[in-house]
Amino acid sequence: EPEVTQTPSHQVTQMGQEVILRCVPISNHLYFYWYRQILGQKVEFLVSFYNNEISEKSEIFDDQFSVERPDGSNFTLKIRSTKLEDSAMYFCASSPVSGGDYNEQFFGPGTRLTVL
Amino acid sequence: AQSVAQPEDQVNVAEGNPLTVKCTYSVSGNPYLFWYVQYPNRGLQFLLKYITGDNLVKGSYGFEAEFNKSQTSFHLKKPSALVSDSALYFCAVRDVNDYKLSFGAGTTVTVRA
Numbered sequence: 001e002p003e004v005t006q007t008p009s010h011q012v013t014q015m016g017q018e019v020i021l022r023c024v025p026i027s028n029h030l031y032f033y034w035y036r037q038i039l040g041q042k043v044e045f046l047v048s049f050y051n052n053e054i055s056e057k058s059e060i061f062d063d064q065f066s067v068e069r070p071d072g073s074n075f076t077l078k079i080r081s082t083k084l085e086d087s088a089m090y091f092c093a094s095s096p097v098s099g100g101d102y103n104e105q106f107f108g109p110g111t112r113l114t115v116l
Numbered sequence: 117a118q119s120v121a122q123p124e125d126q127v128n129v130a131e132g133n134p135l136t137v138k139c140t141y142s143v144s145g146n147p148y149l150f151w152y153v154q155y156p157n158r159g160l161q162f163l164l165k166y167i168t169g170d171n172l173v174k175g176s177y178g179f180e181a182e183f184n185k186s187q188t189s190f191h192l193k194k195p196s197a198l199v200s201d202s203a204l205y206f207c208a209v210r211d212v213n214d215y216k217l218s219f220g221a222g223t224t225v226t227v228r229a
Contacts, residue, residue, distance in 0.1 A: 004159070031215065043160070043206065045216040056216055091159060104150055105217060107160035 002026045004108035006092050012114045013082055021077045021111045023092030032075045033093040033105060034067065036060070043091065049075065082115045089113075118143040120207050122220035130228055135197040137223045139190045139207030148210040149190040150217065151181055153203045160206060166190060177201070197227045 005024045034046040047057045066078045093105040152160040164175025171183045208217040
């Protein structure tokens with residue numbers, strides 16, 4: 001069964017450093033998403049991406065964040081200058097277009113980001 | 117704005133007993149509703165969804181959920197729980213005009229042998 005993969009599983013970084021979180025969505029999916037979950041809190045939407053551009057973003061997704069699909073398989077989330085409050089589990093998700101616009105999103109296992 | 121409430125942080129049941137995990141939602145338009153399950157060190161796994169039609173939807177691993185528009189609820193149910201059902205369960209909602217999911221806080225289900 002195809003699945004979304006994410007690397008690394010755990011990233012530790014110093015405050016102010018740049019990090020790139022990587023995701024490989026399911027191959028025939030065309031919508032991509034990033035969510036995050038701060039420890040003990042809800043899973044929160046960050047950004048959605050379709051047709052090589054951001055389709056929607058939350059208030060959390062400020063200028064420190066960016067997303068990119070550098071090739072036909074990877075989908076990345078970059079945090080330019082990490083803050084302590086960016087420590088969270090980051091989930092990538094993807095969904096197909098065929099079958100309507102109400103398809104479920106398939107989630108990866110997450111990357112735990114720890115900012116020291 | 118859309119939101120989800122899962123009023124119970126934890127649900128404990130004995131194996132073989134019925135399991136119910138509660139969820140209520142709020143959206144401005146018609147809702148698309150989803151249940152996901154998370155096992156330790158794993159991602160969110162899709163269980164089932166309600167889009168339209170029959171209010172009772174069936175999903176993976178014997179789970180089902182009932183959509184109740186008047187009560188704005190979408191409770192997850194399983195007639196006979198298994199120890200392996202012990203996990204963290206998330207309810208999520210999407211407005212028809214939107215793509216982002218809004219999640220509840222999650223309910224930890226523990227099924228004792």
